[in-house]
Amino acid sequence: MSNEGSRILSVAISTSLIIGIAYITSGLISLYNWSVMILAPEGMVKGILRKYIPGDLGMALILLSIGLTLLAAVYYKLRQSITKSFSCLTVGSTLAIITMSMQLLTVLASTIDSLIIGDTITVEGVQLGVLRIDSLLGYVAILLFIMSLRFYDKRFRAK
Amino acid sequence: MSVVSDIKLKRMKVALAGIPNVGKSLIFNQLTGGRAWVGNWPGVTVEKKVGKIRIGDNELEVVDLPGIYSLTAYSVDELIARNFIVEERPNVVVCILNAANFERSLYLAISLLELGANVVLDLNMIDIAENEGYEVDYVRLQSILKVPVVPTIATKGYGIDELKKAILSAMKERRTYVGIVDYGADVEREIRRLKSLLEELAPGLCRKYPSRWIAVKLLEGDEDILSKVSKLPHGSRMLEEVERSKRSLRRRVEDLESYITECRYRKALEIAQQVLKRIKTPEVTLTDLLDFVLTHKVLGMPIALSIMYLLFRFSFEVSAPLVDTIDIVMNHWLHDWLLSLPGLPESLKSFLADGILAGIGSVLVFLPVIAFFFLGFALLEDVGYMARIAFIVDKIFHSFHLPGKAAIPLVIGFGCNVPAVMAARTIEDENERKVAALIAPLSSCNARLPVYMVIAGAVLRAYAGAVILSLYALGILLALIVGWLFRKTIFKGPSTGFILELPPYLSPKLSNVVFKTWERTKRFLFKAGTVILLGVIVVWLLSVSGPGGYLGPKALEAPEVLERGWVGVIGHVLAWAFAPMKWDWRACAALFFGFIAKETVVGTMGILYGVGEERVTEAIMRSFTPLTGYAYMAFVLIYVPCLATIAMIRNELGLKYSLLALIYEVILAYFVALSIVGIGHLMGIR
């Protein structure tokens, strides 16, 4: 493997470790917020950062899946399986980007929807949508994706 | 070219054959420009696509044969392809080879050549083969097989014109190569003997099929050919001769049937060795990389669930603007416009606005959600992901005696149950296929969601999200349990499992995805649309008339009048049957109409509570407790999906099974709703 390739990979893996932990943490928070909502519906317990990490079982599932995949990339790197580590990196970051795009698409759709049915569109509403945790972490994951593409060029496309 | 031959060419037929995942439908679309008539093959529910190619001034008819691996008589698809080639005698059979799955494609090409077809080979996906590090020497292939070979890349439209030219020139010059496989001296001797006997004893059959092919098939024990021969005047003598040949060969060949297929296979491998050239060391392919994670022991399942969840968000949330636009146009503008039309009698206006228009509206409102769902699904399918789901869930499904492939109908079922029933077709084993089609309606489709949303929103408020999720889970759980029960009782049999060739991951081809989405959505629109429309009209008729005669459209506004209509009668009868659940007669009447289509349940409730859909929540809060509301939703989930789905089951499996589906679902729904109420009471919930 070329030196540059290994440098890219180690940067990518350290980033992956950080983002992976961020994903797992926010997934757990979302899960916590969800159970708070279910167990104490009257709003007696406040939950954590509810605006940005709403309690949503589906979102929690995705955040945890992405987090696990990214941490698996770190795990396989430690076990010296470059290919496996790279697979996890690519799939994890791709899934993160798809999730982010879906959230943005939803924000766009609900904005258009408000226009159609004549609801008012608040800046805050759009802002919260664009900055929701799954889109926020998705922006960072683009970096990871670019790194993994560059690594692919260096490592696997070499003739 | 002369006028005479022009007219002749116009009536000419081209058949497209190829193994699955070879890009056949893409090539069909590119040859025909996407215009096709879709029908069924006679006698079976396998889709038949026919289109026209224009080459210069000539117009040829193209028939898309089912995707097959060979031409045995074991599967319906293969029999269709084989009979088409034999009975309809297409002038040219284009066999599409997958350069990246060369040996298996070649096996089919060899089978076609043996059948005496006039073959043109289309070597597709040469770009993917190159990515995997090798190249097919097509000039050499052409000289070995003695038929024209055209390299193409269908996804980029490369080579399609050359393919058209090759088809045209093959029209004029017929080339066949029935003796392509050498079965070894001993077997060849018997083939020759049977061949000359056949030509003497069964000249009619030999005019249709190549006699060498019949001889080989007889030795192979092909059921279709054996039964054809036995019906001939000299049939029994012929079969005796076949037995004699088999006996004399038994000393040399252990299992004749497998020997013959293996010979054919070895021929394919031998040719592959001669024409495959390595051009570079293979890279780690994208498929290898993706499959490691996507079918991973730990990560595979959560990722699959995540992707399903994204598919749901896509179909419900992203389609919302379209849903609301249609709702506003259909149910407000057009509705009000119709009612304000001067000079029409009141009853006709009401029929048009509340009957027909409301019916069309209730179907159209669902169209965006379903179209988006199918769009997402087609994308996943085109990329190659759906096949992996079968692997991920196989172990779980296996413990319920179901094949992993049965997961695919259940997933489609989340969108709409009608195509879900159809998706069960791909399961090989007959019993497993029937069970998969029968349990598919238990997966909760898009149309049921509004019912949950309204009722859960009204009586369970903060818990609504969790409750709706629990209903989806309940549906899948029941599907597995019912599937297991069916496999243990009516549809017994060993769990044969399934074989699925995993396609490589490919970037999706937009036109292909759009085309698939359009086809499925169209099918929903016509199949479900007509039934639902009829249903809504029936609802209107039953509402405005009663045992006492015509009540007039004012019944729709006044619940007291409505109670005297047929709807009221039905509602009261059902309320008596559902007494333990304590649902009131209006909710019960809505269930009756939900039988036609789930979309109508909320609308009917609105009419019956006399409040309109907007304020139905308050009415529901008054008549349901959380417990009876939950039981009601479970009942809605389980009992008959809709008339269109039952019609589809009848289409696929026959009347008997559609009745079975109807009965088991109603009984199961009653039982589950009753248990929910019973258990709830025991736990002290009201």
Add this chain to the structure above:
Amino acid sequence: MMPLAFAHEGAVVKVLQVKAGRGLARRLRELGIFENQLLRVVKSRGPGPTIVEVLCGSVPQGRPSCVLTSCYYHRMGGRILLGFGISMKILVEEVGNQ
């Protein structure tokens, strides 16, 4: 000798016997799975469904997918997913590992 369902991920196995009915055996044969053929187990939910690659003949100029007793084998076509049921019906012996 053991069912394919029990083979390890990454193992190269030789098919000894296919205990399936005629139709199934034929389908497997068409995909290149029959007695004495070599398969590489790509994925296995041991015991459970498997994903295999069919390896064929020693083709020096072909696509080497693994090296076995100093002979190159190349993988043939796409991967095949075999459900749990079928994986139990194919009896194999492990001949190598990657």
